[in-house]
Amino acid sequence: MTLNASDRDDTVDPGVDFYRFANGGWLDANPIPADFGAWGAFEEVHTRNEALLHDLLLHAAERPANDLDRKLGDYFTSGMDTDAIERAGISAIQPTLDAIGAVATHQDVFDLLPQLHDSGFGELFMWGVTVDHDDSTSNLLWLVPTGLGLPDRDAYFDGSEAATALRAGYVDHVAAQLENVGTPSGEASALAPDVLAFEARLAEQHFRAEERRDLGRTLNRHDLEALRALAPELDLPAYLVAVGAGEVTTVNVQNPAYLAALHGIVLDTELPTLRAHLAFHVVRSMADALPAAIDGEAFAFYGRRVEGMQEQKDRYKRVVAALGEDMGEALGQRFVDETFPPEAKDRAVRMVEEIVAEMRHSLESVAWMSDDTRAQALAKLATLRVKIGYPDTWRDWSELTIGRESFAANRLNAARFELDRQLAKLAVPVDPNDWEMPPHAVNAYFHPTRNEIVFPAGILQPPMFDAEADDAVNYGGIGTVIAHEITHGFDDQGRRFDANGAFRDWWSEDDQQHFTALADRLVAQFDEYVVVDDVHVNGRLTLGENIADLGGVALAGRAHARVSADAPPIDGLSPAQRFFLANATLWRANTSEELKRTLAQVDPHSPREIRVVGPFSNSDAFQEAFGLADDAPMMRPREERIEIW
Ligand SMILES: [Zn+2]
Numbered sequence: 001m002t003l004n005a006s007d008r009d010d011t012v013d014p015g016v017d018f019y020r021f022a023n024g025g026w027l028d029a030n031p032i033p034a035d036f037g038a039w040g041a042f043e044e045v046h047t048r049n050e051a052l053l054h055d056l057l058l059h060a061a062e063r064p065a066n067d068l069d070r071k072l073g074d075y076f077t078s079g080m081d082t083d084a085i086e087r088a089g090i091s092a093i094q095p096t097l098d099a100i101g102a103v104a105t106h107q108d109v110f111d112l113l114p115q116l117h118d119s120g121f122g123e124l125f126m127w128g129v130t131v132d133h134d135d136s137t138s139n140l141l142w143l144v145p146t147g148l149g150l151p152d153r154d155a156y157f158d159g160s161e162a163a164t165a166l167r168a169g170y171v172d173h174v175a176a177q178l179e180n181v182g183t184p185s186g187e188a189s190a191l192a193p194d195v196l197a198f199e200a201r202l203a204e205q206h207f208r209a210e211e212r213r214d215l216g217r218t219l220n221r222h223d224l225e226a227l228r229a230l231a232p233e234l235d236l237p238a239y240l241v242a243v244g245a246g247e248v249t250t251v252n253v254q255n256p257a258y259l260a261a262l263h264g265i266v267l268d269t270e271l272p273t274l275r276a277h278l279a280f281h282v283v284r285s286m287a288d289a290l291p292a293a294i295d296g297e298a299f300a301f302y303g304r305r306v307e308g309m310q311e312q313k314d315r316y317k318r319v320v321a322a323l324g325e326d327m328g329e330a331l332g333q334r335f336v337d338e339t340f341p342p343e344a345k346d347r348a349v350r351m352v353e354e355i356v357a358e359m360r361h362s363l364e365s366v367a368w369m370s371d372d373t374r375a376q377a378l379a380k381l382a383t384l385r386v387k388i389g390y391p392d393t394w395r396d397w398s399e400l401t402i403g404r405e406s407f408a409a410n411r412l413n414a415a416r417f418e419l420d421r422q423l424a425k426l427a428v429p430v431d432p433n434d435w436e437m438p439p440h441a442v443n444a445y446f447h448p449t450r451n452e453i454v455f456p457a458g459i460l461q462p463p464m465f466d467a468e469a470d471d472a473v474n475y476g477g478i479g480t481v482i483a484h485e486i487t488h489g490f491d492d493q494g495r496r497f498d499a500n501g502a503f504r505d506w507w508s509e510d511d512q513q514h515f516t517a518l519a520d521r522l523v524a525q526f527d528e529y530v531v532v533d534d535v536h537v538n539g540r541l542t543l544g545e546n547i548a549d550l551g552g553v554a555l556a557g558r559a560h561a562r563v564s565a566d567a568p569p570i571d572g573l574s575p576a577q578r579f580f581l582a583n584a585t586l587w588r589a590n591t592s593e594e595l596k597r598t599l600a601q602v603d604p605h606s607p608r609e610i611r612v613v614g615p616f617s618n619s620d621a622f623q624e625a626f627g628l629a630d631d632a633p634m635m636r637p638r639e640e641r642i643e644i645w
Pocket of ligand 1: 484
């Protein structure tokens with residue numbers, strides 16, 4: 001893996017449009033495939049990983065090596081058997097639809113929720129389990145609002161032409177799916193607008209995407225008494241008993257106002273609307289395991305209208321994706337056997353060490369931090385745990401029932417199996433070995449309450465990482481991702497957790513003010529960027545990721561400069577130039593307008609082009625590497641540049 005001259009566009013001045021200069025050739029040669037909403041480096045790696053998993057699954061289906069292999073092969077076979085799926089019709093969800101159809105009073109709606117939630121249908125709200133933000137050795141149950149079929153809250157209220165058209169499309173879609181499960185046509189068309197109106201009332205109570213990042217809003221510990229008082233009519237303590245969490249004594253309510261308002265909104269809504277809403281969301285969550293009429297209708301709305309895809313993906317790709325959701329770690333276990341040798345892990349570990357050292361240096365030297373906060377920040381960095389490739393021990397899947405007969409039954413069984421696994425966590429201490437992403441994921445994360453950074457084998461692949469490539473390519477690629485994740489521990493959210501992962505204020509007043517002032521300038525910078533037409537980047541929603549991108553490029557760049565001090569130019573490009581080009585390569589992508597609009601509402605990351613332009617415009621090292629003038633359009637004026645780490 002190296003940098004290709006043909007991927008660049010040498011007719012463009014790097015000081016005017018570096019993204020185009022670095023990627024123009026590639027962008028022109030790689031239009032979006034019809035079954036994607038965007039196509040870039042991440043999709044390339046994902047597709048390569050997917051082909052590998054497909055081979056593994058075909059093999060597992062024919063000659064399973066063990067019982068886990070047998071389950072993977074059977075699951076895959078059931079998902080590919082579209083004849084069986086057609087024959088089964090909606091039989092897998094019929095009992096659930098019947099139970100919804102039997103709802104005769106408003107109280108019945110609430111009484112039915114535990115049964116729906118037990119089957120994995122997260123109607124109106126749902127529970128989940130994560131590490132306790134006050135005590136990182138134990139787990140805590142959260143109650144979280146759901147109930148929206150459009151991408152996010154704002155999609156219900158946005159007055160733009162595109163959003164209005166999307167809502168009209170949603171009404172048609174809801175009607176079509178209700179009809180697909182037996183509602184007479186006229187009735188379905190009459191109910192669908194009411195379903196939209198009901199969801200809009202739920203949406204009013206939902207947090208905006210940027211508010212969900214605000215820990216001051218989302219961390220709301222309630223003991224059982226407070227939980228009962230929050231929404232007396234819902235009797236949430238009884239709900240906890242009904243879903244199997246009767247032993248808990250406190251829970252976190254992500255959005256108290258939503259639960260407090262829910263009973264009133266439901267009471268205010270006609271029963272046929274409520275039944276239609278509940279039924280639609282059952283169909284929605286199972287569409288890919290149901291007959292083609294339902295599956296195709298789901299694609300026509302969510303694939304085409306929401307994600308901007310032109311064509312449905314090949315069946316095998318969708319079954320691999322479903323398997324990734326349902327049995328991700330089992331699938332990933334086979335993946336790493338094939339793709340992630342110990343040498344690759346060693347090199348990745350060394351890069352992490354170099355970049356942690358750079359972060360340590362930054363924490364020791366940044367001028368805006370006081371000594372007391374600095375000491376605690378260094379202690380937090382010292383206890384940061386790093387996970388690379390795959391878990392040290394693998395999950396036990398022996399209790400999960402999987403067969404070849406019914407894809408829908410497999411999906412429902414897997415959902416129930418996962419819910420049981422989550423419930424079991426409530427009774428035992430936090431397992432430090434737990435992973436929240438499967439090993440084949442092309443992704444990475446920082447976990448604030450575990451104080452750990454995690455890099456699955458799936459992202460440790462070319463062009464992000466190549467054990468054979470030179471340092472510039474690896475530091476500009478996965479190195480910036482590693483540094484990005486490290487800085488999340490100290491971004492606007494992560495900094496509020498201490499070395500033990502506890503939510504605690506350990507910053508001095510002054511340091512908080514300095515940090516917030518820097519962060520506010522970054523919000524203002526990113527608010528200016530246009531995504532499409534009148535849609536701008538939401539600088540507040542993307543703040544944590546923008547801080548991480550800015551720090552990621554700065555820290556990985558300095559670590560690279562240190563390790564590559566004696567490295568020769570390659571193809572006439574200095575090591576520093578290659579570092580920045582490699583980083584721009586990471587974010588190359590063509591993206592459909594529909595997906596751009598959807599992501600602008602829900603994605604806490606900036607659009608990929610901005611993930612290059614935004615950080616680079618603040619980077620003296622970038623300016624120097626390409627010999628750009630101070631007033632080059634790519635650069636922010638010197639006095640306005642923002643440096644955090
Ligand atoms: Zn991030």
